[in-house]
Amino acid sequence: SSKFHWEQIKKREMHTTPEKFFIEACDEGADAVLAIDRVSNEMTLTGKKDVPPSAVTRPICGIMGTIRLVAGMYLIVITRKRNVGSLLGHAVWKAVDFDVISYKKTVLHLSEIQSQENKTFLAMINNVLTTDGFYFCTDYDLTHTLQRLANTSPDFQEMSLLERADQRFVWNGNLLRELAAQPEVTHKFALPVIHGFIAMKPCRINGKIFEWILISRRSCFRAGVRYYVRGIDSEGHAANFVETEQIVLYEGTKASFVQTRGSMPFYWSQRPNLKYKPKPIISKTTNHMDGFQRHFDSQLLIYGKQTILNLVNQKGSEKPLEQAFAKMVTGMNNGMLNYIAFDFHKECSHMRWDRLQVLVDAVAETQDEYVYFMVNSEGKTVAQQKGVFRSNCMDCLDRTNVIQSLLARRSLQTQLQRMGVLNVGQRIEEQAEFEKIYKNAWADNANACAVQYAGTGALKTDFTRTGKRTRWGLMMDGWNSMIRYYKNNFSDGFRQDSIDLFLGNFAVDESDGPTPLRVQKDWKFLTLPIIMLVAFSMCIVCLLMAGDTWTETLAYVMFWGAASAITATIILFNGQDFVDAPKLVHKEKMD
Numbered sequence: 001s002s003k004f005h006w007e008q009i010k011k012r013e014m015h016t017t018p019e020k021f022f023i024e025a026c027d028e029g030a031d032a033v034l035a036i037d038r039v040s041n042e043m044t045l046t047g048k049k050d051v052p053p054s055a056v057t058r059p060i061c062g063i064m065g066t067i068r069l070v071a072g073m074y075l076i077v078i079t080r081k082r083n084v085g086s087l088l089g090h091a092v093w094k095a096v097d098f099d100v101i102s103y104k105k106t107v108l109h110l111s112e113i114q115s116q117e118n119k120t121f122l123a124m125i126n127n128v129l130t131t132d133g134f135y136f137c138t139d140y141d142l143t144h145t146l147q148r149l150a151n152t153s154p155d156f157q158e159m160s161l162l163e164r165a166d167q168r169f170v171w172n173g174n175l176l177r178e179l180a181a182q183p184e185v186t187h188k189f190a191l192p193v194i195h196g197f198i199a200m201k202p203c204r205i206n207g208k209i210f211e212w213i214l215i216s217r218r219s220c221f222r223a224g225v226r227y228y229v230r231g232i233d234s235e236g237h238a239a240n241f242v243e244t245e246q247i248v249l250y251e252g253t254k255a256s257f258v259q260t261r262g263s264m265p266f267y268w269s270q271r272p273n274l275k276y277k278p279k280p281i282i283s284k285t286t287n288h289m290d291g292f293q294r295h296f297d298s299q300l301l302i303y304g305k306q307t308i309l310n311l312v313n314q315k316g317s318e319k320p321l322e323q324a325f326a327k328m329v330t331g332m333n334n335g336m337l338n339y340i341a342f343d344f345h346k347e348c349s350h351m352r353w354d355r356l357q358v359l360v361d362a363v364a365e366t367q368d369e370y371v372y373f374m375v376n377s378e379g380k381t382v383a384q385q386k387g388v389f390r391s392n393c394m395d396c397l398d399r400t401n402v403i404q405s406l407l408a409r410r411s412l413q414t415q416l417q418r419m420g421v422l423n424v425g426q427r428i429e430e431q432a433e434f435e436k437i438y439k440n441a442w443a444d445n446a447n448a449c450a451v452q453y454a455g456t457g458a459l460k461t462d463f464t465r466t467g468k469r470t471r472w473g474l475m476m477d478g479w480n481s482m483i484r485y486y487k488n489n490f491s492d493g494f495r496q497d498s499i500d501l502f503l504g505n506f507a508v509d510e511s512d513g514p515t516p517l518r519v520q521k522d523w524k525f526l527t528l529p530i531i532m533l534v535a536f537s538m539c540i541v542c543l544l545m546a547g548d549t550w551t552e553t554l555a556y557v558m559f560w561g562a563a564s565a566i567t568a569t570i571i572l573f574n575g576q577d578f579v580d581a582p583k584l585v586h587k588e589k590m591d
Contacts, residue, residue, distance in 0.1 A: 012062065014077060015055035018105060021075060022051045023063060025188040034189050036066075038103040041073050043178065043185055062136065062191050064098060065175020067125065067501075069508050070118040070515070071110055073103040076125070076175060078136075085200030087213065088249070090140035092198060098129045117517050121508065124498035133218075133448050134171065136193045143169040143192055143217065145245050146256040147373035147385055160187040169217040169243070171195040174504030195220070196242065197448035199441040205431050208421045210250035212412075212434075214441050216449060217243045219262075224499050225492045226395055226454040226484075227278065228582055231268040236294025238262035240396045240453050244445070246408045250419045252377030257411040259389050259404050260303065261396040264310070264325050265295040270394075272489045273575030279317050280394075282324055292328050296337060305336045305387030307366050309359070311344040311399040318394060336387075338366065344399045351469045360406050363389070372411050374418070398459040401446035405464055409438065439465050455487035455495065456480045493580035506584040516583045528571050529578075535564035 015022040019039065025032040031047045064076035080097035100122060107115055135142060141149060143166040156164050162180060167173060170192040179190040196216040203212045221237035222229060229239040241262035248255045267283035299306055310325055312318040322341055329339040340363065347355045370387040389407055393399035409428055416422040429435060443465045446458035457480055458464075462473025487495075500506045508515065539560035547553040571578055 011059035013057055014060045015051045015057050016101075017052055017055045021101075022046070022055060023060070023077075023189065024048070030188065032188055034063075034185060036075065036103075038105075041103065041178075043182060045184060060099075061093070061095070062138070063176075063179070063189055064095075064129075064193060065172045065190075066178050067175055069121045069125075070114050071102060071104055071107045074122075074125075075101045075103065076129070076172075077101065081136075084135065084198050085211075085213070087137070087140060087142075087200065087247075088254070090137050092135060092137050092140075092142065092200065094198070095134040095136060095193060098126075100125055100129075113514075113518070117515050120517055121501060124494070124501050127495060127498040128502040131195075131452055133195050133197055133452055134193050135196070135198050136191050138191060141165060141192075142194050142198075142215070145243070145258050145373070146247060146254060146375075147258070150373070150375065150381060160190065162186055162190045162192050165192040166217075168219045168221055168241075169194050169196075171218075171220050171503070173220065174502070177504075194218075195452065197445045199444060201437050201441065203434050203437055205416065205421050205434050206423060206426075208250070210248055210416075210419070210421055212437070212441075213247040213249070214445055215245045215247070216445055217245075218449070218452060219243075220503050223503060225488075225495050227270055227272045227488050228492060228496045229263075230270050230280070231263055232265045232291045232295055234291060236265070236291050236296075236298060238265045238295060240449075242396070242449060244404060244408075246412065248412065248415050248419070250421055253375065253419050255372055255374040255383075255415040255419070256385070257372040257408060257415070258303070258385060259391065259407060260299070261391050261400045261404065263396060264312075264321055264392055266292050266324060266328060268321060268324075271576060272492065272579045274489055274572055274578055275575060276485060277317070278575075280321055282320060288324070288328060289331060293332065296332065296334070299388075299390065300334075300336050303388040304385070305338070305370065307338045307340065307363060307370075307387065307389050309363070309389055309391040309403060310339065310341045311391065311393040311403060312341075313345050314341065314343040315346075321394075344393065344403075353463055353467075353469050356402065356406060359403065360410060363407070364410070367407065367410060372415060374415065395450075395454060397450045397454060398446065398461075401442065401449065401458060402460055402464060405439070405442035408442070412438075439467065454484050455492065456483045489579045491580055493582045496582040497584040500582070500585045528567050532564050532567040532571065535560050535567060539564060 013024045019037065021036040021038065023034045033046050033048055033051060035044050035046045035050070061078040061081040064078055067074050067076065077099050078095045078097070079099050081093040082096050084092045084094050086092065107118060110118060141161055141164060162170070162176060163186065172193045176190045180186050194217050196218045197214070199214045201212050203210055219237065219241035221235070222233050222239050222241070224239065232238050239262070242260065244259050244261070246257045266288040267286045268280055269283070270278050270280040272278055296306065308329065310322055312322050314322055326339055326341060329337055342359045347358065370385055371383050373385045374381070374383040376382050391400045391403050413422070413428050416428070417424070422428070428438070443461040446461050446464060450456060450458035459477040459480055460473070462468070462470045462476070539557055542553060542556040542560060547556060
């Protein structure tokens with residue numbers, strides 16, 4: 001593993017002069033240097049000898065890409081990385097810190113308003129970069145599953161990492177557009193970065209040491225935040241789509257089991273409106289089957305057969321969604337699609353979490369048919385995964401993760417027995433040391449996916465971590481739900497805009513025209529909350545400073561109480577006007 005050690009000590013250098021950025025290549029001993037002209041934005045390849053001695057030098061870990069904002073072009077570099085582990089001999093890194101560097105030396109050419117807008121856009125870029133979960137590898141393709149990589153052609157191996165990456169999972173694809181336009185530059189400097197979660201753990205059972213890995217790849221198509229991005233777009237991309245792969249490596253044998261999660265794939269929305277749970281609305285104007293068909297056509301092509309596990313409630317506001325989903329699967333009439341509805345909350349009510357075994361048993365036969373991917377120590381493929389479980393609840397977070405961890409454990413049980421790590425009759429649940437690693441990694445996976453979509457950690461992780469639902473866990477869920485409520489209503493518009501800017505769904509225009517950030521809020525946005533607060537305060541004041549007679553006090557309290565109640569009702573009724581809504585992408589595209 002000398003190569004691995006070399007990776008750890010090696011840093012790439014970036015040299016800056018007032019005219020140019022010079023960035024060294026990541027290959028050891030390579031002389032290539034990427035020169036970026038800060039005035040013409042041109043990128044060229046030169047050698048180390050061309051770097052002027054006056055240049056200011058700093059270490060960087062890689063290029064995230066470039067983006068145009070109001071003030072001009074910006075270069076985004078990774079400044080700090082942390083080693084997560086080694087996958088088949090390749091070091092895997094988590095990008096920990098970034099720097100966004102302006103090509104222009106000053107912003108004096110901007111007006112006051114433009115300068116303000118530029119600051120907002122910079123804050124948006126940093127908002128995405130500070131969301132935990134960016135990973136990269138300099139010499140291995142993290143965007144593909146082991147099975148996809150095993151079934152590639154020699155031509156594929158010749159391509160650069162960026163060219164051969166699965167575009168669904170390249171989160172800096174838009175930022176690398178300038179670099180990708182020049183193939184000779186791409187090979188050495190453009191690294192695909194994925195967003196999601198990776199855990200790599202050396203484990204021991206029966207004295208046998210194996211590597212257990214969990215990788216979640218978030219799709220950058222129809223990406224966004226919980227309430228603003230639901231369902232699918234016209235291309236058939238589902239919101240919050242995540243591919244999760246569990247890998248086991250033992251003495252040259254490798255195995256992998258893949259599952260997916262994604263929003264219910266038809267046109268529905270659930271806009272925040274100050275209510276704790278906004279009512280989901282199924283679109284009446286669009287033809288759902290087109291997008292639905294597109295979604296599953298591509299899923300069947302990539303993953304083979306699909307078993308859909310729909311975990312939403314089968315009563316209340318979630319019921320119509322479950323019925324619509326079931327109806328569309330029937331309408332597609334495809335033998336490769338299998339639909340199972342399991343009312344998670346009803347089945348597991350009153351802490352009866354053992355009921356989840358009912359679902360695992362119900363799909364056991366299907367799981368044995370899909371199996372997993374496995375290559376033995378001689379390099380021979382002994383099993384291919386023929387289908388996936390596509391799980392969803394409303395957010396595809398908490399309920400989904402619980403079910404995925406149970407199905408993954410069942411697959412792992414079979415794999416470890418086949419590899420000879422587990423003896424006949426032994427169960428994973430009895431291996432206390434490994435079970436702890438397993439449960440915690442799946443709970444960390446739940447948290448990462450939840451923070452990236454809903455803005456807070458996952459709910460129900462006490463069950464994932466301990467196998468039991470606890471009172472403390474319920475309290476923590478309450479706290480997280482409260483924070484989710486606040487974020488979903490008052491800060492998610494900004495977060496949605498940040499993601500759209502980062503991924504290129506919104507591009508800052510070259511012209512000096514105003515950007516959509518200048519939309520002024522309606523008068524009632526400020527007036528009504530102030531009236532409500534004043535009325536409520538007056539109500540309290542009248543209670544504390546009683547009048548001459550009780551009737552007088554009561555009259556005042558009733559008047560101010562009624563005023564605050566009426567304004568509160570008006571605010572709730574017009575909830576959508578008071579939440580923080582996205583400004584950058586037109587509503588039609590979002591719905």
